[in-house]
Amino acid sequence: MNISFLMVALVFWLGAWALNEYLVRLEPENQTVARGIDLFVPISFGITLLVIWEFVTKGLNVSPILLPPPSMIWGRLLVSGSILWADFQQTFLKSVLVGFVAGCSSGFLVAIAVDRSPFLKRGLLPIGNFVSALPIVGVAPIMVMWFGFDYQSKVAVVVVMTFFPMLVNTVSGLAAANDIEKDLMRTYASSYWRTLFALRLPAAAPFIFNALKINSTLALIGAIVAEFFGTPIVGMGFRISTEVGRMNVDLVWAEIAVAAVAGTCFYGVIALIERKVTFWHPSVRGGRG
Amino acid sequence: MFSAIMKSKLMQGKTLPVLIIVSLILIVWYVMAVRLNTPWQLGVYERSDVTEWTTSQFINDTLNQDRPVLPSVHQVAIELWNTTGAKFGSCWGKASDEQSLGIISKTWETIVCASTSRRSLIYHAWITLSATLLGFTIGSVLGISLAIGIVHSRAMDKSMMPWIIASQTIPILAIAPMIIVVLNAVGVSGVLPKALISTYLSFFPIAVGMVKGFRSPETIQLDLMYTYAASKSQVFWKLRWFSAMPYLFTSMKIAISISLVGAIVGELPTGAVAGLGARLLSGSYYGQTVQIWSALFMAAALAAILVSLVGVVERFATAKMGARA
Incomplete structure (x- = not known):
C-alpha cells in the first residue's frame, strides 16, 4: 500500500x-x-x-491481472497495434458494418411494405414488438453453425439483431406525420410515393435515427458475442475470450478500449448525421440554444 | 369472397392477422427445415443403401433427424416438454411413497427433483432467472439513485450524463468474460458476476428514463409545491416520484429484457456449467441443434413472462394511483 x-x-x-x-x-x-x-x-x-x-x-x-492501470493499457495499445488492427478489421469492418447496413435497410424496406398493407401492420407489428424484447443474441450459435466460423455468421447475427428495432421504429415513425399535413399533400394530389418521400419519411427521420443509434450498439454486441461461439483466430470477441484465459488482461483492456472508441465513434457519426438531417426537430433546435 | 373476409370484423382486430402471420411463419419454417436438412438426409440414404423412398417418407425423415441443421417446430416442442413437463412425470414416479405426509411431501419432492435435475430446463432457466432478477434489482436501484442525484445536482447532471450515454455505446458484453474471470480470481463466483453484467446493462434505460420522469412535472405543479413551502424531499416524494411512474415502468420493461440478455451472455465464458447460456454453448459445441433451439425458446418465454409481469405491476400501480383503466 x-x-x-x-x-x-x-x-x-x-x-x-x-x-x-x-x-x-x-x-x-x-x-x-x-x-x-x-x-x-x-x-x-x-x-x-x-x-x-x-x-x-x-x-x-x-495486481495488474485483476485491474491494470490505464498507463499500462495505453502502453499495450501502442505495442500491439497490429493485432488490434487485424481484430478491428475482422469484427468491425467486415461483420458489424456489413451486417448493420444489411439489417437496417431490410428492416426499413419491410417497414415500408408493412405500411402499405394494413393487414401486415396488424399482423406483423405485434410480432415485431414481441421479438424485439427477446434475447436475440441467442441465435448466435445457430448462425455460426449455418454460416461457418468466418465473418458471414457474424453478419447474419447482426442482421437479425438490427432488423426488428428498425422495423418497429420505422413503422411508428411513418405514423408520425399528422393528419393536417397529410391532407395538405392530398390537396396537392400527390401520389403515395410522393407523399412518402416529401412528407412522411422526413417526419419519420427522428424515429429512424433512434433505431440507427440503438442498432449501432446492438450490432457491435452481436458481432462480439457471436465470436464467443466460434471464429477464425482473429476478431475482438475471440481475442477477449482467449486472452482472458491467458491472463493477458492488459491486452483485453486495450481491446475493450478499441471497442469503446469504435462504438462511440459509430454512434457519434450517426448522431452527427441526425443533426444535419433532422435540423428542424425541437430536440436539435433546442440544443443550439 | 376474399374481400368479404378481409373486411370482416375479425380481420379488423389484431388476433386473426397475428395468427395468420404466425401460421405462415410455421409453414415457411417447415419448408426451410425440409430444404436445409435434405443434403444430410440424402447422405444418410446413400450410406445405408436406401435407393428408393417416397416423398412423404423423405419429408418425415428430414423433419426428425437427430442433429438437424434446422430442427422442426415439433422437435423443439417435444424437447421442451421432455426437459420441463415430462421431468415432473418421471420424478413423480421416482418419489417415495413412504413419507408420513403422503401426497404433499411427494409433490414437494417431485418439484424439487424436477427443478434441480441437471437435464431439466427449469433448473437452467432458474439459474439464469436468478442472475437476471438480482442484476435487474441492483440495476434499478442504481439507476433510480443516479437519476435522483442527477435531477438534484447540476454538477452531476453536467458531468455524468454524457458518460452514462457514452457507457452504452461501449459494447459492454465484450467485457463480460473478463468481469466473470476476474471476479472469480478474487473469489466472487456464482450468481453475482453474472448479475453485475445484467446490472450494467439495465441501469442505463432506468437512469435515463427516470431523469426524464423526475423532470416531467410541469412548472405549474412545481410552483404549486413552492407555494406550499414544500421542502425538496417533499417535492420529490409527493410530486416527482409519482409523475415519474409511467417512465419507470416503460424503462423497467426494456431493462428487464436486456438484463436477461446480460445474464445469458454472462454464462457463456463460465465454461458451460449451468444456465440457458451454458445450454446454448454446450449445444453449439456438440452440434445439438434441438437443444440450442429449446434453450432459445425457453429464453424467449422467460423474456415474455418477465416483461408481462412488469406490465401487471404497472397496471396494479397505476390503478392504485387512481388512473382510469
Whole structure:
C-alpha cells in the first residue's frame, strides 16, 4: 500500500469536483464560453476517473491481472497495434458494418411494405414488438453453425439483431406525420410515393435515427458475442475470450478500449448525421440554444 | 369472397392477422427445415443403401433427424416438454411413497427433483432467472439513485450524463468474460458476476428514463409545491416520484429484457456449467441443434413472462394511483 498515491487520487478528485461545482454555477454571457464549460465539465469528469483509477491501482498495489492501470493499457495499445488492427478489421469492418447496413435497410424496406398493407401492420407489428424484447443474441450459435466460423455468421447475427428495432421504429415513425399535413399533400394530389418521400419519411427521420443509434450498439454486441461461439483466430470477441484465459488482461483492456472508441465513434457519426438531417426537430433546435 | 373476409370484423382486430402471420411463419419454417436438412438426409440414404423412398417418407425423415441443421417446430416442442413437463412425470414416479405426509411431501419432492435435475430446463432457466432478477434489482436501484442525484445536482447532471450515454455505446458484453474471470480470481463466483453484467446493462434505460420522469412535472405543479413551502424531499416524494411512474415502468420493461440478455451472455465464458447460456454453448459445441433451439425458446418465454409481469405491476400501480383503466 502506498499512501501518497492514494492521497494524490483523493486530492485530485476533490479538486476536480470543486472545480466542476464552481463551473456549473457560472452563467457566462458569452455563448462560446458557455459551450466550452459544457464540454469541459464531462471531460474533466472522465479525466478524473482515469487519474483515480491510475493512482488507486498503484496505491493499493492491485495486481495488474485483476485491474491494470490505464498507463499500462495505453502502453499495450501502442505495442500491439497490429493485432488490434487485424481484430478491428475482422469484427468491425467486415461483420458489424456489413451486417448493420444489411439489417437496417431490410428492416426499413419491410417497414415500408408493412405500411402499405394494413393487414401486415396488424399482423406483423405485434410480432415485431414481441421479438424485439427477446434475447436475440441467442441465435448466435445457430448462425455460426449455418454460416461457418468466418465473418458471414457474424453478419447474419447482426442482421437479425438490427432488423426488428428498425422495423418497429420505422413503422411508428411513418405514423408520425399528422393528419393536417397529410391532407395538405392530398390537396396537392400527390401520389403515395410522393407523399412518402416529401412528407412522411422526413417526419419519420427522428424515429429512424433512434433505431440507427440503438442498432449501432446492438450490432457491435452481436458481432462480439457471436465470436464467443466460434471464429477464425482473429476478431475482438475471440481475442477477449482467449486472452482472458491467458491472463493477458492488459491486452483485453486495450481491446475493450478499441471497442469503446469504435462504438462511440459509430454512434457519434450517426448522431452527427441526425443533426444535419433532422435540423428542424425541437430536440436539435433546442440544443443550439 | 376474399374481400368479404378481409373486411370482416375479425380481420379488423389484431388476433386473426397475428395468427395468420404466425401460421405462415410455421409453414415457411417447415419448408426451410425440409430444404436445409435434405443434403444430410440424402447422405444418410446413400450410406445405408436406401435407393428408393417416397416423398412423404423423405419429408418425415428430414423433419426428425437427430442433429438437424434446422430442427422442426415439433422437435423443439417435444424437447421442451421432455426437459420441463415430462421431468415432473418421471420424478413423480421416482418419489417415495413412504413419507408420513403422503401426497404433499411427494409433490414437494417431485418439484424439487424436477427443478434441480441437471437435464431439466427449469433448473437452467432458474439459474439464469436468478442472475437476471438480482442484476435487474441492483440495476434499478442504481439507476433510480443516479437519476435522483442527477435531477438534484447540476454538477452531476453536467458531468455524468454524457458518460452514462457514452457507457452504452461501449459494447459492454465484450467485457463480460473478463468481469466473470476476474471476479472469480478474487473469489466472487456464482450468481453475482453474472448479475453485475445484467446490472450494467439495465441501469442505463432506468437512469435515463427516470431523469426524464423526475423532470416531467410541469412548472405549474412545481410552483404549486413552492407555494406550499414544500421542502425538496417533499417535492420529490409527493410530486416527482409519482409523475415519474409511467417512465419507470416503460424503462423497467426494456431493462428487464436486456438484463436477461446480460445474464445469458454472462454464462457463456463460465465454461458451460449451468444456465440457458451454458445450454446454448454446450449445444453449439456438440452440434445439438434441438437443444440450442429449446434453450432459445425457453429464453424467449422467460423474456415474455418477465416483461408481462412488469406490465401487471404497472397496471396494479397505476390503478392504485387512481388512473382510469
